[in-house]
Amino acid sequence: MLERKITxxxxxxxxxxxxxxxxxxSCLFSS
Structure with a gap:
């Protein structure tokens, strides 16, 4: 159960x- 939570x-x-x-x-290329 704990391993699933971590994943x-x-x-x-x-x-x-x-x-x-x-x-x-996206911001980098649009500016």
Missing amino acids: CVITVMDLVFVLFMHTYL
């Missing part, structure tokens, strides 16, 4: 990181 948290953090990078690069 879930890592997945969420990974998604947030990808989203952040995508937004950052």
Whole structure:
């Protein structure tokens, strides 16, 4: 149960990181 929770948290953090990078690069290229 705990391992699944950790995997879930890592997945969420990974998604947030990808989203952040995508937004950052978009802003960078648009300016």
